[in-house]
Amino acid sequence: MSLDFVRISQSGRDQLIRLKRHTGIQNWNVLCRWAFCLSLKDSNPPSLSPIVTDSNIEMTWKTFGGSHEEIYKGLIQVRAVQDGFESYDAALVAHVHRGLSILLAKEMNSIEDIFSS
Numbered sequence: 001m002s003l004d005f006v007r008i009s010q011s012g013r014d015q016l017i018r019l020k021r022h023t024g025i026q027n028w029n030v031l032c033r034w035a036f037c038l039s040l041k042d043s044n045p046p047s048l049s050p051i052v053t054d055s056n057i058e059m060t061w062k063t064f065g066g067s068h069e070e071i072y073k074g075l076i077q078v079r080a081v082q083d084g085f086e087s088y089d090a091a092l093v094a095h096v097h098r099g100l101s102i103l104l105a106k107e108m109n110s111i112e113d114i115f116s117s
Contacts, residue, residue: 005058005059076091
């Protein structure tokens, strides 16, 4: 499994900046983990179209996964196959970016609003 880095697109970077402003969360990895998990909650696959990861935001897999990296690795392995992705990296990027859009679509006045249905 080649999950060495998690890279973000320019539009994803812009979304992360807005999320940081709304939530006060300063760490990209926390917001990306939340986005990833929210995307996994949707049983429909994200777009299979490649995402150009052209921003200056990237983090190591260890940073993204933290102390639960093995759990995240298992989740992406299962969903990559289920969703029809050719690589785990592409699946991870697609889920993180879809999750960022989900987070921004929520009306947020506090961190708790992220987790409300």
